[in-house]
Amino acid sequence: MLKEVTLADIEPIAIGAGILGTGGGGSPYQGSLHLREVIKQLGPQTVWQPEALNDEARVAVAGFIGAPTASIEKIHEGTELLRALRLLEDHIGQKLDAIAIAEIGGSNSMGPLVAGLQAGIPTLDGDGMGRAFPELQMASYLFNGDAKVAPFVMVDAGENSVLFPQTKDAIWAERLARVQATSMGATAGLVGVLMTGKQFKATCIPYTLSLAHALGKRVLESQQAGSDDIPQVIADMLSGKVLFRGKLTDVHRRISRGFARGSLNMESFSQTRDKLFIEFQNEFLIAYINGEVVATVPDLICIVDLESGEPISTELLRYGMRVAVLAVPAPAGLKTPSALKFVGPKAFGYDVAFQPLAGESIGIPLM
Amino acid sequence: MRIGIDVGGTNTDAVLMDGTKVISSTKSPTTQNVSEGITKALKTIIEATQLDVSKLDGVMIGTTHFTNAVVERRRLTPTACIRLGLPATVCLPPMVDWPDDLAETIGRNYYLAHGGHEFDGREISAFDPDEIRGIAEQIKAKGLNAIAISSVFSPVNAVFEEKTAEIVKEVIPDANITLSSTIGRIGLLERENAAIMNACLRELAVKTVSGFKQALRDMNITAPFFISQNDGTLMNADFAADYPVLTFASGPTNSMRGAAFLSGLKDAIVVDVGGTTTDVGVLQQGFPRVAAMAVDIGGVRTNFRMPDTLSIGLGGGSLVEAEPLKVGPQSVGYELITKAKVFGGDTLTTTDIIVAAGHEDIGDKSKVSDVDAVFAKAVEDRIEEMVNVAVDRMKTSATAMPVIVVGGGSILIQRKVEGASEMIKPEHFAVANAIGAAIAQVGGETDRIFALAEMSREEALEQAKREATERAVSAGAKAETVEIVDVEEVPLAYLPGNATRIMVKAVGDLAGA
Numbered sequence: 001m002l003k004e005v006t007l008a009d010i011e012p013i014a015i016g017a018g019i020l021g022t023g024g025g026g027s028p029y030q031g032s033l034h035l036r037e038v039i040k041q042l043g044p045q046t047v048w049q050p051e052a053l054n055d056e057a058r059v060a061v062a063g064f065i066g067a068p069t070a071s072i073e074k075i076h077e078g079t080e081l082l083r084a085l086r087l088l089e090d091h092i093g094q095k096l097d098a099i100a101i102a103e104i105g106g107s108n109s110m111g112p113l114v115a116g117l118q119a120g121i122p123t124l125d126g127d128g129m130g131r132a133f134p135e136l137q138m139a140s141y142l143f144n145g146d147a148k149v150a151p152f153v154m155v156d157a158g159e160n161s162v163l164f165p166q167t168k169d170a171i172w173a174e175r176l177a178r179v180q181a182t183s184m185g186a187t188a189g190l191v192g193v194l195m196t197g198k199q200f201k202a203t204c205i206p207y208t209l210s211l212a213h214a215l216g217k218r219v220l221e222s223q224q225a226g227s228d229d230i231p232q233v234i235a236d237m238l239s240g241k242v243l244f245r246g247k248l249t250d251v252h253r254r255i256s257r258g259f260a261r262g263s264l265n266m267e268s269f270s271q272t273r274d275k276l277f278i279e280f281q282n283e284f285l286i287a288y289i290n291g292e293v294v295a296t297v298p299d300l301i302c303i304v305d306l307e308s309g310e311p312i313s314t315e316l317l318r319y320g321m322r323v324a325v326l327a328v329p330a331p332a333g334l335k336t337p338s339a340l341k342f343v344g345p346k347a348f349g350y351d352v353a354f355q356p357l358a359g360e361s362i363g364i365p366l367m
Numbered sequence: 368m369r370i371g372i373d374v375g376g377t378n379t380d381a382v383l384m385d386g387t388k389v390i391s392s393t394k395s396p397t398t399q400n401v402s403e404g405i406t407k408a409l410k411t412i413i414e415a416t417q418l419d420v421s422k423l424d425g426v427m428i429g430t431t432h433f434t435n436a437v438v439e440r441r442r443l444t445p446t447a448c449i450r451l452g453l454p455a456t457v458c459l460p461p462m463v464d465w466p467d468d469l470a471e472t473i474g475r476n477y478y479l480a481h482g483g484h485e486f487d488g489r490e491i492s493a494f495d496p497d498e499i500r501g502i503a504e505q506i507k508a509k510g511l512n513a514i515a516i517s518s519v520f521s522p523v524n525a526v527f528e529e530k531t532a533e534i535v536k537e538v539i540p541d542a543n544i545t546l547s548s549t550i551g552r553i554g555l556l557e558r559e560n561a562a563i564m565n566a567c568l569r570e571l572a573v574k575t576v577s578g579f580k581q582a583l584r585d586m587n588i589t590a591p592f593f594i595s596q597n598d599g600t601l602m603n604a605d606f607a608a609d610y611p612v613l614t615f616a617s618g619p620t621n622s623m624r625g626a627a628f629l630s631g632l633k634d635a636i637v638v639d640v641g642g643t644t645t646d647v648g649v650l651q652q653g654f655p656r657v658a659a660m661a662v663d664i665g666g667v668r669t670n671f672r673m674p675d676t677l678s679i680g681l682g683g684g685s686l687v688e689a690e691p692l693k694v695g696p697q698s699v700g701y702e703l704i705t706k707a708k709v710f711g712g713d714t715l716t717t718t719d720i721i722v723a724a725g726h727e728d729i730g731d732k733s734k735v736s737d738v739d740a741v742f743a744k745a746v747e748d749r750i751e752e753m754v755n756v757a758v759d760r761m762k763t764s765a766t767a768m769p770v771i772v773v774g775g776g777s778i779l780i781q782r783k784v785e786g787a788s789e790m791i792k793p794e795h796f797a798v799a800n801a802i803g804a805a806i807a808q809v810g811g812e813t814d815r816i817f818a819l820a821e822m823s824r825e826e827a828l829e830q831a832k833r834e835a836t837e838r839a840v841s842a843g844a845k846a847e848t849v850e851i852v853d854v855e856e857v858p859l860a861y862l863p864g865n866a867t868r869i870m871v872k873a874v875g876d877l878a879g880a
Contacts, residue, residue, distance in 0.1 A: 030556075033459055033464055034458045037463065069486075070485075072553065072556075073519055073554065073555045074452070074455050074486070075455060075555055076455065076458050077456070077458060078457050157455035158455070158492070185486065319762070320760045320761065321760070322756075
């Protein structure tokens with residue numbers, strides 16, 4: 001298990017977070033550069049496994065909200081999450097003891113490590129998704145417990161901040177935060193979802209920071225060793241399977257309500273020339289082989305480069321890419337009846353039943 | 368008549384062309400002082416053809432000199448960077464993702480200032496002329512005059528970069544300024560990186576271009592000379608001295624343009640086989656397809672328009688090993704003519720296999736008579752597979768396309784590539800890059816914002832096309848040959864008057880050639 005994050009741990013976490021991002025979540029590139037600068041200045045960041053946390057401890061969740069295309073130009077100021085965190089502490093009149101990750105998949109894996117280091121408190125080894133999802137309400141902290149998004153604070157790169165003392169529910173919090181992020185330049189830091197240590201332990205997807213790190217490390221080691229089947233190595237580590245190996249033959253995209261929606265087709269290398277079809281909305285959500293549903297959200301559908309095992313995000317998909325598609329069973333926390341209302345196929349508008357894959361590796365202690 | 372010269376890392380190639388006919392070509396090693404290599408190549412061509420140099424209409428030079436300067440961290444000028452975007456962007460200062468040795472070579476002299484724009488055109492913070500003047504004074508005190516200027520969302524609105532340049536010029540009249548908005552696209556770090564690299568290369572560019580001029584003068588050549596840029600068009604010498612980064616990808620571009628010319632095809636896959644690597648690219652309407660992702664040069668991420676090529680470790684000098692069978696990526700490179708078995712050496716290379724299999728008769732084929740036929744076939748199968756996979760990765764659709772094979776190592780390609788509608792190995796394939804430089808066209812671009820409240824979209828497009836065409840003609844293109852090759856529109860929300868940014872590129876043949 002990861003006890004601290006040093007300079008050498010950044011690249012493995014970025015690769016692992018990319019794989020768990022299931023095509024979405026944004027690139028961890030800028031976040032990992034920033035974390036590198038902060039660790040150079042302040043030293044390694046302490047990581048606590050959930051069991052190290054007292055039941056009475058105060059925890060909040062940190063992350064960025066907005067459009068990745070805006071933040072590649074308007075780069076963060078760097079203390080957004082720290083400032084939001086301090087304002088939230090002022091509001092509740094209490095100090096926070098630890099910071100939690102909203103989503104381990106993609107760019108939001110990095111911010112909570114930076115913010116924890118700046119605030120002088122540990123980052124918790126666990127998150128609310130075990131992967132990436134596009135909206136605030138899609139977090140286990142919320143649908144598996146009684147934590148609320150509000151009170152939450154949003155800040156921009158400058159001197160603007162907004163406190164939301166209360167919202168009707170998580171859907172309203174998402175709606176209001178999204179509008180606020182746009183007016184803040186389509187990228188804003190957000191800290192909220194106050195919890196006690198007990199609530200965090202009961203609702204988080206545990207050990208996902210350690211998992212991302214171990215996964216990325218294994219990919220890098222396999223690359224160095226010249227391993228000839230890195231996709232299988234990744235699948236084994238995640239108790240999943242390599243669903244398909246083939247070539248992208250077609251990608252359809254459209255932008256709708258701020259999401260990159262679309263679908264892709266692939267053809268296998270085998271004699272049978274099997275056909276794979278995936279529907280995506282930022283993340284890969286439903287996979288079909290020869291017309292049969294083979295994987296459904298919240299189970300993870302990950303696409304990696306056939307040779308290097310490096311994750312491939314939705315925006316990089318292109319005809320001719322040779323990739324492996326992995327299907328990985330979702331953590332238990334995403335498969336409860338209340339979870340499926342928010343993160344099952346129907347929540348994304350698909351008239352398909354969730355067909356859970358057997359096995360578990362996300363959200364359990366690492367071997 | 369025109370002369371095309373390609374100054375590569377290993378060889379300097381030159382060709383003399385009369386219209387569409389190749390009259391003479393030469394290949395010689397590149398020299399430490401690139402001008403000397405050019406002089407030597409020119410001399411060889413002129414002597415071989417008894418050329419009357421007054422009949423030349425132009426000399427076109429393609430060079431990887433500036434790319435190599437960055438890769439080797441040599442001859443780079445210490446540079447300052449001013450970025451406008453405060454209070455945003457602080458966490459990743461300029462050059463944050465550069466390799467330390469390169470950043471230290473040019474110094475981490477960066478300054479953050481207020482300014483910059485939001486995605487929707489609002490100002491992040493107000494532009495402060497006094498702040499910029501203060502920064503310019505500090506740069507002056509350090510004795511720096513190579514300066515790169517970047518501003519958040521400057522591809523959408525470059526006004527803050529331009530105002531900054533004016534103030535810096537007042538303080539440092541001889542400043543060498545590069546604006547990020549003139550070079551790159553959305554993606555602040557990558558665009559800024561390209562601007563800084565350009566700034567640190569300009570002193571070298573000025574020197575190199577005047578060296579080229581001198582080489583031509585020494586040969587009594589008075590014809591105009593041009594340098595080829597990333598997109599396959601020519602720039603005049605003075606422009607090249609201002610924008611050296613625009614030559615970074617001219618090597619692969621020239622060889623693909625040369626392949627298009629030699630084959631007469633405008634849409635095809637080009638396989639350029641060298642001594643160590645094979646570069647596969649795609650021609651679309653006679654020009655290389657442009658990469659969509661960030662391109663890494665000397666360890667630095669950039670995002671300017673570069674040809675989308677896939678490089679694999681397979682060439683005429685690639686090492687061949689048995690058990691397990693391995694072809695490349697190690698290569699004897701330019702030592703092929705001494706180290707390969709057919710040339711009396713003791714290293715088994717791909718060239719030896721092709722000779723052993725009886726496809727070509729190069730060197731002394733008795734030296735490879737011991738190569739087992741089954742093994743040779745297995746190596747050929749591997750080469751075929753490597754090329755097939757590379758070509759397949761670069762194709763944009765499942766439709767079969769013509770494949771053009773060029774480069775000195777072309778003999779490796781003996782079989783039809785999977786998914787190829789036809790295989791073309793044109794004459795003069797070994798000097799396709801110099802031919803690409805010789806036949807390069809002249810371009811003109813317009814890139815500005817039109818207010819659609821004042822005119823219709825069609826009128827705006829027409830006007831932009833007219834401007835680009837006029838610029839191509841004034842840069843030296845024959846009017847009747849000018850074509851529009853690229854049109855890009857970016858609507859700018861939240862700006863008054865329903866504004867849209869229109870970029871148009873026109874190209875035509877060089878007049879008098």
